[in-house]
Amino acid sequence: MESRDDMSPFVRKLRHGARLTEDDEAILTRLAEPLHRVERGDILPEGTEARSIVLIVEGWACRYKQLENGQRQITSFFVPGDLCEPFGAVPALTDHTLSALTPVRLARVAPHAARSAAGASSRVEEALWWDLLLADAIGREHMVNLGRRSAVERLGHFFCEMHLRLEMVGLVDQSSYDIPLTQAELADLFGLSAVHVNRSLQELRGSGFLSLRDRRITIHNVGALRELSMFDPAYLSLQHRVRT
Amino acid sequence: MESRDDMSPFVRKLRHGARLTEDDEAILTRLAEPLHRVERGDILPEGTEARSIVLIVEGWACRYKQLENGQRQITSFFVPGDLCEPFGAVPALTDHTLSALTPVRLARVAPHAARSAAGASSRVEEALWWDLLLADAIGREHMVNLGRRSAVERLGHFFCEMHLRLEMVGLVDQSSYDIPLTQAELADLFGLSAVHVNRSLQELRGSGFLSLRDRRITIHNVGALRELSMFDPAYLSLQHRVRT
DNA sequence: CGGACTCTTGATTGCAGTCAACTAAAGTGG
DNA sequence: CCACTTTAGTTGACTGCAATCAAGAGTCCG
Numbered sequence: 418m419e420s421r422d423d424m425s426p427f428v429r430k431l432r433h434g435a436r437l438t439e440d441d442e443a444i445l446t447r448l449a450e451p452l453h454r455v456e457r458g459d460i461l462p463e464g465t466e467a468r469s470i471v472l473i474v475e476g477w478a479c480r481y482k483q484l485e486n487g488q489r490q491i492t493s494f495f496v497p498g499d500l501c502e503p504f505g506a507v508p509a510l511t512d513h514t515l516s517a518l519t520p521v522r523l524a525r526v527a528p529h530a531a532r533s534a535a536g537a538s539s540r541v542e543e544a545l546w547w548d549l550l551l552a553d554a555i556g557r558e559h560m561v562n563l564g565r566r567s568a569v570e571r572l573g574h575f576f577c578e579m580h581l582r583l584e585m586v587g588l589v590d591q592s593s594y595d596i597p598l599t600q601a602e603l604a605d606l607f608g609l610s611a612v613h614v615n616r617s618l619q620e621l622r623g624s625g626f627l628s629l630r631d632r633r634i635t636i637h638n639v640g641a642l643r644e645l646s647m648f649d650p651a652y653l654s655l656q657h658r659v660r661t
Numbered sequence: 662m663e664s665r666d667d668m669s670p671f672v673r674k675l676r677h678g679a680r681l682t683e684d685d686e687a688i689l690t691r692l693a694e695p696l697h698r699v700e701r702g703d704i705l706p707e708g709t710e711a712r713s714i715v716l717i718v719e720g721w722a723c724r725y726k727q728l729e730n731g732q733r734q735i736t737s738f739f740v741p742g743d744l745c746e747p748f749g750a751v752p753a754l755t756d757h758t759l760s761a762l763t764p765v766r767l768a769r770v771a772p773h774a775a776r777s778a779a780g781a782s783s784r785v786e787e788a789l790w791w792d793l794l795l796a797d798a799i800g801r802e803h804m805v806n807l808g809r810r811s812a813v814e815r816l817g818h819f820f821c822e823m824h825l826r827l828e829m830v831g832l833v834d835q836s837s838y839d840i841p842l843t844q845a846e847l848a849d850l851f852g853l854s855a856v857h858v859n860r861s862l863q864e865l866r867g868s869g870f871l872s873l874r875d876r877r878i879t880i881h882n883v884g885a886l887r888e889l890s891m892f893d894p895a896y897l898s899l900q901h902r903v904r905t
Numbered sequence: 906c907g908g909a910c911t912c913t914t915g916a917t918t919g920c921a922g923t924c925a926a927c928t929a930a931a932g933t934g935g
Numbered sequence: 936c937c938a939c940t941t942t943a944g945t946t947g948a949c950t951g952c953a954a955t956c957a958a959g960a961g962t963c964c965g
Contacts, residue, residue: 482805485891490808492801503747503797505790512798512896546749553747554756556800557736561726563807564734564852568921599943608808613921615945647729652756812953843911857953859913 425449426498426586427472433585433654434547435540444534444541449474449524460523461515468508469525471501476521477597481605482513491606493556496579498586500552504531504545519597547655554652555582563608566646568617571607573646576627576634581653593635669693670742670830671716677829677898678791679784688778688785693718693768704767705759712752713769715745720765721841725849726757735850737800740823742830744796748775748789763841791899798896799826807852810890812861815851817890820871820878825897837879 427449428442437445449472460478461467471478478495492513495501501515506528535542558578562571579596583589600618604611621627626642628635636642643650671693672686681689693716704722705711715722722739736757739745745759750772779786802822806815823840827833844862848855865871870886872879880886887894 480801482801484805484809488809490805492804503790503793505786506794507787507790507899509794509899510895512899513801542749543751546747546751549747550750550753553797553800556797556804557724557726557757560736560800560804560807561728561734563804565728565732601943610922611943612923612945616921619945651754655751655753655756845911854954855911856913856955859911860953863913 425474426496426588427474427500429586430498431541431544431548434551435544437540437544438538441538441540441544444537445544448472448526448530448534452522452524455517455521455523457517457520459514459516460521461511463511463514465511466508467502467506467511469527470504470506470531471515472524472526473497473499473501474522474524476517476519476523478515478517478521478523479602479606480513480515489605490608491602493552493559494579494606496582496586497588500526500548503549503552504528504535518602550655551653554655558652568607568609568613569620570646571609572603572614572617572621573626573642574648575603575606576636577639577643577646577648577650578653580636580639581650591635592637592639593633595632596629596634597632669718670740670832671718671744673830674742675785675788675792678795679788681784681788682782685782685785685788688781689788692716692770692774692778696766696768699761699765699767701761701764703758703760704765705755707755707758709755710752711746711750711755713771714748714750714775715759716768716770717741717743717745718766718768720761720763720767722759722761722765722767723846723850724757724759733849734852735846737796737803738823738850740826740830741832744770744792747793747796748772748779762846794899795897798899802896812851812853812857813864814890815853816847816858816861816865817870817886818892819847819850820880821883821887821890821892821894822897824880824883825894835879836881836883837877839876840873840878841876 424442425446428437428445431437431445435441452474460471463483473495475497478501479491480493480495480501481489481491483489504526508528531545535545555578558574562574566574580589580592580594583594588594600614601611603609604614607614609617618629622629625637626645627637642648668686669690672681672689675681675689679685696718704715707727717739719741722745723735724737724739724745725733725735727733748770752772775789779789799822802818806818810818824833824836824838827838832838844858845855847853848858851858853861862873866873869881870889871881886892
């Protein structure tokens, strides 16, 4: 049995969603095998038929939609431990592109495997549903970001969110973590132009909220940044309970 | 057995997601009982514990988040046949408010009931997952709307989307349907101000794309409106297939 | 009849986009 | 090994879409 720190990020993450036994964790670990490597770039282009669910084990990925007029909107980000589709997804044509933002190690989970894992243990089932609800909650918050927050607030909110998401899988050191994204990618995430992302970042740096150099961010005052960006961590900690 | 037209909107909708037998439809019909009525206003405020999943049978509802600074963002719309949460949702504190935009008739589905319906028939299971994926796809498209489309495009896209969603449950007559929303509500959906929604609507009316009076919309040229707003119906018709 | 909504219109403001130029770093190939 | 290209980040000038502020009209309702 692996030590707690060696566990896959997927298992580490799902521990937040249900009280897992060793058997449960073994089931989940088996789901995340075998590993594949992919380079930076599209993994599943739009219109491809998805026959398996991608689970990110290492690296960052995103899902985006490309518009006819050349614009792009990133709709979600994936970090180690994240499932890129709902665990019960039916094989279907994708309406979006799944893309690796860095070289990625991933596992391809067959839909029937994920469902039967849920059937094998009610705690695994709870954990998988918890993970799905978490992804939804992140998506909703992203909509609020896009619709109602200013550029600086969007950036601040995102950095707060990634801080907690990465902490769940042990990828945060103090208040700093790697963030392998270009400003253009951030722009496509926030629905802004790259130029404006640049200026907003400078504002956040200039006001002392954070440092961002060489693809690593350090948040100097988490409380202040959360207040600035109206970040309420509640949506990331959907509390779990044993099913009755 | 009810005739095809009398079926609940939920069953009508899920028929698009899987080939249901009469037994399957009976299972789904039973899920949508008994009915409750609620008046216009919040159904489940943020922070409430959701112990059941709301299914809209008649009327319109939405989910929104309220920001500290008074702004509001609607993250999703629900019309008859829509499940307001993933069907396997765990009882948990909600991070958003579910609100009735009109008087609503709804059913409260117990999570275990939804899951056991899925367990009872693989076709029902497929249909429920299809519905969940559809809701996700709608959410992604909403993000694209918020992030990358102009005000006029957002409105146009939404009208095209509702046209198809309502058609699925038989609520469209020709190219016109009831749309019981104020301009302020549309503004909170699109991340715009009510004033700007008003002006954008006038632009759409003035250019002859649609009429909107007395809470009823008529789209005069669906093709033209789709082109204007870069609406691609593909995301709403995730094709289904029998699980292997 | 007053009050609350909803819709409309005008005037002004401001956040973010676009265009453009420049630097620096990093990869590529002859 | 060094031109050449590409990518990422930065800065300035200007533009424009949408927000804000404000006021008025029509409707519904108690």
